[in-house]
Amino acid sequence: MASSVGFMFWFVFFFSMLHLRIHSASPSLSDVQLEALVALRDSISEDPLGALANWSNVTHHCSWYGITCDSSNTTVQSISLFELQLRGTISPFIGNISTLQMLDLTSNSFFGHLPAQIGLCSELTGLSVSSNLLWGPIPPQLGNLKMVQILRLESNFFNGSIPGSICNCTSLSELSLHTNNLTGQLPSDIGKLVTLGTFLAYQNQLVQKQAHKEHKDLSWFGPSKWKSYVQLPSKLLGFH
Ligand SMILES: *[C@@H]1O[C@H](CO)[C@@H](O)[C@H](O)[C@H]1NC(C)=O
Ligand SMILES: *[C@@H]1O[C@H](CO)[C@@H](O)[C@H](O)[C@H]1NC(C)=O
Ligand SMILES: *[C@@H]1O[C@H](CO)[C@@H](O)[C@H](O)[C@H]1NC(C)=O
Ligand SMILES: *[C@@H]1O[C@H](CO)[C@@H](O)[C@H](O)[C@H]1NC(C)=O
Ligand SMILES: *[C@@H]1O[C@H](CO)[C@@H](O)[C@H](O)[C@H]1NC(C)=O
Ligand SMILES: *[C@@H]1O[C@H](CO)[C@@H](O)[C@H](O)[C@H]1NC(C)=O
Ligand SMILES: *[C@@H]1O[C@H](CO)[C@@H](O)[C@H](O)[C@H]1NC(C)=O
Secondary structure, eight states: OHHHHHHHHHHHHHHHHHHHHHHHHSOOHHHHHHHHHHHHHHTEEEOTTOTTTTOSTTSOGGGSTTEEEOTTSOSEEEEEOOSSOOEEOOOGGGGGOTTOOEEEOOSSEEEEOOOGGGGGOTTOSEEEOOSSEEEEOOOGGGGGOTTOOEEEOOSSEEEEOOOGGGGGOTTOSEEEOOSSEEEEEOOTTGGGOTTOOEEEOOSSEEEOOGGGGGSGGGGGTOSSOTTTOOBOOGGGGTOO
């Protein structure tokens, strides 16, 4: 009897510990997202308008300025922080907000690189970091964003070439890359983007790719050089 009670004790103890372990190994989605928002806040060093003043643990993060959650306030759906004179970097933790559908950081002073982890936000339908001070490569991981319809990276200092993986963003309707420091040629698969209605890549150092001359309409856009103005309504490319 005693030994069976002892057995039960250890049995229960063992499973309680296992339960604890499982819990500590996988924090809730909400905790992960809160941690990511805190990391985003902490990577912003200047907030002269006090926009993030209520980004504190006094209130639930779903009521923080610029944050929208689902109806049960468990998952973050959008982060909208535009024209707020914010200065800082974009934390790679943003990639942990797997339910994010919209990220709008337009017209601030975010500098540094666009973190590759944004490619983990596979539910994104809209992403804008335009009019900031970002530089470096356009992360090829953006090609994972199968649902993204609007992608605005214009008016930054992005350099290097346009990653070919962007052609995997097959939901794109608007791709705006103008006014950066991009070099090289357009990805050869750009024609895969059949729903692309607006493509802006002027004010870069792009060169016309030989292969694109096959699309006779394409020459319509580049009377002299691609570098000055590139706009590709897909209709004119004959994709519809
Ligand atoms: C809120 O955050 C502060 C600083 O990060 C911390 O010291 C405090 O314990 C937190 N309060 C709660 C209720 O979590
Ligand atoms: C979710 O958060 C919003 C904003 O704080 C609040 O107005 C709403 O009542 C909350 N909904 C639920 C179900 O908690
Ligand atoms: C946070 O601040 C914004 C405006 O700055 C306001 O709309 C919102 O209601 C505030 N949330 C809370 C919980 O005070
Ligand atoms: C969140 O993202 C960061 C940076 O990408 C990573 O180091 C960290 O492990 C992630 N945390 C969780 C809980 O997923
Ligand atoms: C992008 O710019 C940085 C800083 O000017 C430079 O170090 C880097 O080599 C550039 N990258 C490419 C691919 O041109
Ligand atoms: C696009 O996606 C396909 C399959 O999802 C993958 O095999 C391919 O390598 C991707 N292309 C690029 C350029 O990333
Ligand atoms: C663009 O890149 C060139 C060389 O790669 C460099 O000389 C120039 O300063 C860059 N311009 C900007 C605005 O970053």
